[in-house]
Amino acid sequence: MPPRTMRGPSSIASSISACSNGEASVLKLSSDILWAILISLPPPGVVHHDMNAPLAHYFICTGHNSYLTGNQLSSDSSVVPIIDALKRGVKVIELDLWQNSGNDDVEVRHGGTLTRPVDLIKCLLAIKDNAFSASDYPVVITFEDHLTANLQAKVARMVTKTFGAMLYRPEGTENEKEFPSPESLKKKILISTKPPKEYTEPPRTIVKEDSYWKKDKDEETGNTSVKQELEATDKQVGLVDQDEDEERAIPEYRSLIAIHAGKPKGGLDIWATDRNKVRRLSLSEQELENSARERATDIVRFTQKNLLRIYPKGMRLDSSNYDPMLGWMHGAQMVALNMQGQGKYLWIMQGMFRANGGCGYVKKPNFLMDENKVFDPRKTLTVQKILRVKVFMGEGWYSDFHHTHFDRFSPPDFFVRVGIAGFPADQVMAETKAIEDEWIPVWNEEFDFPLRVPELAVLRVEAPEYDTSGIYDFGGQTCLPIAELRTVSEQFHYMIKTETDSNL
Numbered sequence: 001m002p003p004r005t006m007r008g009p010s011s012i013a014s015s016i017s018a019c020s021n022g023e024a025s026v027l028k029l030s031s032d033i034l035w036a037i038l039i040s041l042p043p044p045g046v047v048h049h050d051m052n053a054p055l056a057h058y059f060i061c062t063g064h065n066s067y068l069t070g071n072q073l074s075s076d077s078s079v080v081p082i083i084d085a086l087k088r089g090v091k092v093i094e095l096d097l098w099q100n101s102g103n104d105d106v107e108v109r110h111g112g113t114l115t116r117p118v119d120l121i122k123c124l125l126a127i128k129d130n131a132f133s134a135s136d137y138p139v140v141i142t143f144e145d146h147l148t149a150n151l152q153a154k155v156a157r158m159v160t161k162t163f164g165a166m167l168y169r170p171e172g173t174e175n176e177k178e179f180p181s182p183e184s185l186k187k188k189i190l191i192s193t194k195p196p197k198e199y200t201e202p203p204r205t206i207v208k209e210d211s212y213w214k215k216d217k218d219e220e221t222g223n224t225s226v227k228q229e230l231e232a233t234d235k236q237v238g239l240v241d242q243d244e245d246e247e248r249a250i251p252e253y254r255s256l257i258a259i260h261a262g263k264p265k266g267g268l269d270i271w272a273t274d275r276n277k278v279r280r281l282s283l284s285e286q287e288l289e290n291s292a293r294e295r296a297t298d299i300v301r302f303t304q305k306n307l308l309r310i311y312p313k314g315m316r317l318d319s320s321n322y323d324p325m326l327g328w329m330h331g332a333q334m335v336a337l338n339m340q341g342q343g344k345y346l347w348i349m350q351g352m353f354r355a356n357g358g359c360g361y362v363k364k365p366n367f368l369m370d371e372n373k374v375f376d377p378r379k380t381l382t383v384q385k386i387l388r389v390k391v392f393m394g395e396g397w398y399s400d401f402h403h404t405h406f407d408r409f410s411p412p413d414f415f416v417r418v419g420i421a422g423f424p425a426d427q428v429m430a431e432t433k434a435i436e437d438e439w440i441p442v443w444n445e446e447f448d449f450p451l452r453v454p455e456l457a458v459l460r461v462e463a464p465e466y467d468t469s470g471i472y473d474f475g476g477q478t479c480l481p482i483a484e485l486r487t488v489s490e491q492f493h494y495m496i497k498t499e500t501d502s503n504l
């Protein structure tokens, strides 16, 4: 999606393409403060969290419908967004598997929509080649599988052949008491999906595609399709050797699954934990919101051992996003955002995953892992820290943008929005005054942000360009994980390098 420009013929994208590294430094502080920030933010690539805890102890950078190039209804499927995501540190890739029109191969597409497919094998090869470009820590592929047993067998062979020794298969028992650590899974690929046994009785046949809205509701329950499968048996003609292949297919496919997904059956509580096995549960943002009202501590307890994935609700056809904080503050490891979108929630996610060297895994704060005193996100908390941010000056626009990009007849009028994304009580945005007609504005304003949960807080900085019309040009933004910033003096100072390849 090209960046939305507020007005004027020249886009931010074209301004950016003139920059050698694809981003521009548009806000800079003086050289002594530059030094301060260099020692206070660990450099990219330096992993400094303990990586030996089970996977459930980490927030994992997660994409939703990773294969879509644009909106959720009619855009193309392609390996390009998968490769981009992996290069940006996404470590959980979602693929929706469907049979192709010839019923003999597997393709990846957004079922029930007009999105065009891409072959599964291409996706697998793209993942294989790019899985570890951001870090060596493991990549999880979540399959949303709408396949017949024959095709599941085909997927099993394809996955095994493509990844070979890279594929992590749990040893011994199928069910693990806890997940392995990212450290022990370096350079490994993990498959996560529902085990086929749960929904192969009655025999699995061609499944009618759920409509997108229906799918959203039933996506992860695994029991959707049984009724529909029965209804669709008349479409079964053309499948060969169903029974024999099916028997072979199930163990083959099942043995691929490193992380079992699904909801407990038989009316059991979805948040029930089992001492002897761990699993992955997947909920829409809406389902999480609803459940969090009554079950907040149960969710936090669940996520101490099990994995929770949150996905955007079905109404987000434009690939927009939701606030990832709700998931994170309940311990959800895989908060899946549409990576092809834009906007503040994606920026916040990018800010969060700048932590820990940008390796795609951020250790959850200790308070979320305390089994004795389970954290209750609904409780009123006291302020732990006050973050003081001084917005000093900005520089770099003059060389990075055309001189009439912002205002046609005068230099630009930048102001800065600065604030906090995080725990609801910590969320706030403040603004500096606009400095009129200055390419190198000096604001020199200070802001104090009281933080109740500094561990989850992300500093947001945006630099809009003011206009009397009320429609502001985008001048740059950045988000930084506050947990990674160390105090270097009585005051916090930031040299802020913002990115101008996004829109407000």
Ligand SMILES: [Ca+2]
Pocket (backbone or CB within 6 Å): 407, 410, 411, 412, 413, 436, 437
């Ligand atoms: Ca102006």
Ligand SMILES: [Ca+2]
Pocket (backbone or CB within 6 Å): 406, 407, 412, 413, 465, 466, 467, 468
């Ligand atoms: Ca202006």
